[in-house]
Amino acid sequence: MGKTLFDKIWDSHLVTQVGDDTQVLYIDRHFIHEVTSPQAFAGLEQRGIPVFRTQQTIATADHNVPTRNQHLPIQEELSRFQVDKLTENCGKFGVELYGLGHEYQGIVHVIGPELGITQPGMTIVCGDSHTSTHGAFGCIAFGIGTSQVEQTLATQCVLQRKPKRMRINVDGELQAGVTAKDIILYIISKLTASGGTGHFVEYAGSAIRSLSMEGRMTICNMSIEMGARGGMIAPDQTTVDYIRGRKFAPKGAAFEAAAAQWATLYSDEDAVFDQEHHFRAEDIEPMVTFGTNPGMGIGISQQVPEANGNTTFRKSLQYMGLQEGQLMKGQKINHVFIGSCTNSRIEDLRAVAAFVAGRKKAPHVQVMVVPGSKQVEKQAVEEGLDRVFREAGFDFREPGCSACLGMNEDKVPAGEYCVSTSNRNFEGRQGPGARTILASPLMAAATAIYGELVDVREALRTQAN
Amino acid sequence: MEPFKQLNSTAVPLPIEEVDTDQIIPARFLKATTREGFGDNLFRDWRYHSDGSPKEGFVLNSPVYKGQILVAGSNFGCGSSREHAAWALYDYGFRAVVSSFFADIFRGNALNNGLLPVQVSPGFLDEVLQAIEQDPAAEFRIDLEQQQFIIVGTGAAASFEIDAYKKHCLLNGLDDIDYLLSIRDKIEDFERKRQAALPTAH
Numbered sequence: 001m002g003k004t005l006f007d008k009i010w011d012s013h014l015v016t017q018v019g020d021d022t023q024v025l026y027i028d029r030h031f032i033h034e035v036t037s038p039q040a041f042a043g044l045e046q047r048g049i050p051v052f053r054t055q056q057t058i059a060t061a062d063h064n065v066p067t068r069n070q071h072l073p074i075q076e077e078l079s080r081f082q083v084d085k086l087t088e089n090c091g092k093f094g095v096e097l098y099g100l101g102h103e104y105q106g107i108v109h110v111i112g113p114e115l116g117i118t119q120p121g122m123t124i125v126c127g128d129s130h131t132s133t134h135g136a137f138g139c140i141a142f143g144i145g146t147s148q149v150e151q152t153l154a155t156q157c158v159l160q161r162k163p164k165r166m167r168i169n170v171d172g173e174l175q176a177g178v179t180a181k182d183i184i185l186y187i188i189s190k191l192t193a194s195g196g197t198g199h200f201v202e203y204a205g206s207a208i209r210s211l212s213m214e215g216r217m218t219i220c221n222m223s224i225e226m227g228a229r230g231g232m233i234a235p236d237q238t239t240v241d242y243i244r245g246r247k248f249a250p251k252g253a254a255f256e257a258a259a260a261q262w263a264t265l266y267s268d269e270d271a272v273f274d275q276e277h278h279f280r281a282e283d284i285e286p287m288v289t290f291g292t293n294p295g296m297g298i299g300i301s302q303q304v305p306e307a308n309g310n311t312t313f314r315k316s317l318q319y320m321g322l323q324e325g326q327l328m329k330g331q332k333i334n335h336v337f338i339g340s341c342t343n344s345r346i347e348d349l350r351a352v353a354a355f356v357a358g359r360k361k362a363p364h365v366q367v368m369v370v371p372g373s374k375q376v377e378k379q380a381v382e383e384g385l386d387r388v389f390r391e392a393g394f395d396f397r398e399p400g401c402s403a404c405l406g407m408n409e410d411k412v413p414a415g416e417y418c419v420s421t422s423n424r425n426f427e428g429r430q431g432p433g434a435r436t437i438l439a440s441p442l443m444a445a446a447t448a449i450y451g452e453l454v455d456v457r458e459a460l461r462t463q464a465n
Numbered sequence: 466m467e468p469f470k471q472l473n474s475t476a477v478p479l480p481i482e483e484v485d486t487d488q489i490i491p492a493r494f495l496k497a498t499t500r501e502g503f504g505d506n507l508f509r510d511w512r513y514h515s516d517g518s519p520k521e522g523f524v525l526n527s528p529v530y531k532g533q534i535l536v537a538g539s540n541f542g543c544g545s546s547r548e549h550a551a552w553a554l555y556d557y558g559f560r561a562v563v564s565s566f567f568a569d570i571f572r573g574n575a576l577n578n579g580l581l582p583v584q585v586s587p588g589f590l591d592e593v594l595q596a597i598e599q600d601p602a603a604e605f606r607i608d609l610e611q612q613q614f615i616i617v618g619t620g621a622a623a624s625f626e627i628d629a630y631k632k633h634c635l636l637n638g639l640d641d642i643d644y645l646l647s648i649r650d651k652i653e654d655f656e657r658k659r660q661a662a663l664p665t666a667h
């Protein structure tokens with residue numbers, strides 16, 4: 001019987017078996033950030049042991065950083081302390097740090113790929129659930145807790161139960177105005193926020209193949225939002241072209257040899273999956289969420305479903321201030337957040353800029369655009385996107401997680417609606433009481449201009465005429 | 466880590482589904498650099514008003530419900546991988562969470578911190594919630610060795626799954642890291658073999 005892509009990579013990283021179902025998995029790359037690492041470093045210190053493989057460990061500061069005046073000391077004391085602690089720990093243990101002010105600083109899942117650190121066939125972990133993003137390159141990448149961060153620092157291994165395999169096929173062609181973000185929000189709305197639990201997902205099919213690396217990262221990023229451990233896409237020419245020439249990618253003959261090996265990374269034709277799902281790209285509309293988990297999403301032309309006696313569902317609608325049966329289209333919005341590891345890459349910013357060029361935001365909307373990294377920021381400026389944003393009345397900030405998680409200064413006020421390109425619409429995720437509606441960068445751009453939820457397909461048609 | 470063998474306790478009901486780790490401990494309280502003290506902010510925004518006064522309707526503020534067992538709806542612990550969620554529950558005093566379904570990462574984090582995730586069928590979960598509703602002082606027993614969750618009053622019992630290795634760790638208070646450090650030779654051996662097989666030196 002053939003092997004799945006997942007099995008090929010997993011099996012080649014298997015160090016040993018512990019008992020019946022726990023395995024020791026070797027980790028090629030370990031990303032760390034300021035929030036989930038301090039207790040892990042403290043653990044090493046207590047045991048008096050070093051970081052086992054400093055060369056395979058890369059750190060950045062992203063969750064807790066301000067997105068303004070990054071050249072100044074962080075004002076909020078606890079945040080500053082945590083970021084300083086990371087600098088101190090990296091110095092002490094010899095870990096490379098792309099901290100605030102560094103030209104490579106940025107959201108951990110944006111910088112790994114753009115620097116060419118993320119490569120096909122690798123195992124990658126980080127103390128952050130959206131580590132699944134890196135799976136877009138054909139890696140096994142997943143989020144871990146701080147105890148496992150400590151294990152990885154100490155031994156370059158984690159103890160893990162082997163997940164089951166799921167394949168999700170999306171075939172066909174997307175409508176104009178429908179993007180990678182809509183694909184994944186659609187999939188999660190169909191499979192629910194727990195539909196992927198216990199599984200590792202491979203995304204396949206012609207609609208997935210036709211996506212850029214940025215789009216593929218958006219898809220894999222949100223695998224965790226259906227409860228899956230991670231998501232992956234087999235590497236192809238798009239993958240190879242993206243990696244070639246990046247800072248830490250192999251060079252010359254070594255690159256060609258690596259690319260030849262990457263070409264062996266796919267699921268064999270007769271490989272068997274524990275679950276398989278099929279979707280048609282044509283069925284997907286621009287998506288929005290209406291509730292407080294990412295599975296509560298609908299197409300923009302549809303109505304909010306009935307609760308049918310489900311109290312958790314009703315509680316969720318109450319929090320959102322929305323009614324059963326209402327249309328999301330036309331919902332007035334006060335805040336737009338364009339950023340996060342789901343949608344803050346250069347392609348996302350280009351899509352937004354192309355839509356808003358020469359136009360102005362609706363007066364009552366506040367719009368924040370937060371690039372995913374210093375490099376994205378630099379490129380956006382080089383391409384003049386920052387000017388487009390400023391002329392539209394958007395606030396173009398410095399890189400970080402920003403309003404994705406309500407940990408730093410960027411928050412949405414209680415009770416107000418925010419259309420966000422991030423990945424989680426949990427209660428209070430963007431600040432206590434904040435009401436998050438997840439959508440694509442294109443839908444976010446349209447919301448900024450019209451001041452309410454619109455069907456971006458119609459907006460694009462109007463624009464074209 | 467403290468060993469976990471048996472637990473006899475009353476339980477606290479939280480019959481809500483999809484309790485995500487952002488609710489268990491909101492991100493703005495993740496700025497500490499040690500593992501202690503997170504219990505104060507457990508379920509912060511469900512538990513307190515923005516001025517810090519307790520919200521009356523929330524179960525942790527109720528004088529009626531107490532205990533070391535939290536009983537919650539399905540897909541408990543979904544969302545962010547923050548281990549702080551497990552630390553907060555433990556720090557508050559919980560030693561076990563009972564649900565009909567746990568998110569993967571949370572389950573692992575809990576087990577790594579001596580907090581036992583007990584997964585029971587949706588039907589049995591309802592029985593447990595009913596038992597608490599009828600009598601908030603209802604006792605429950607968790608026997609890890611036998612992998613049993615027992616409603617003491619009725620004697621109704623459900624068995625639960627746990628990975629044999631993790632069970633051994635919990636019963637003996639062992640950390641994964643102790644084990645991994647003990648097989649360092651094997652890991653280095655693996656590195657040498659794999660290096661030789663790769664086309665490029667990564």
Ligand code: SF4
Nearest residue numbers: 130340341401404405
């Ligand atoms: S951008 Fe949001 S989801 Fe992504 S790593 Fe940062 S906080 Fe997590």
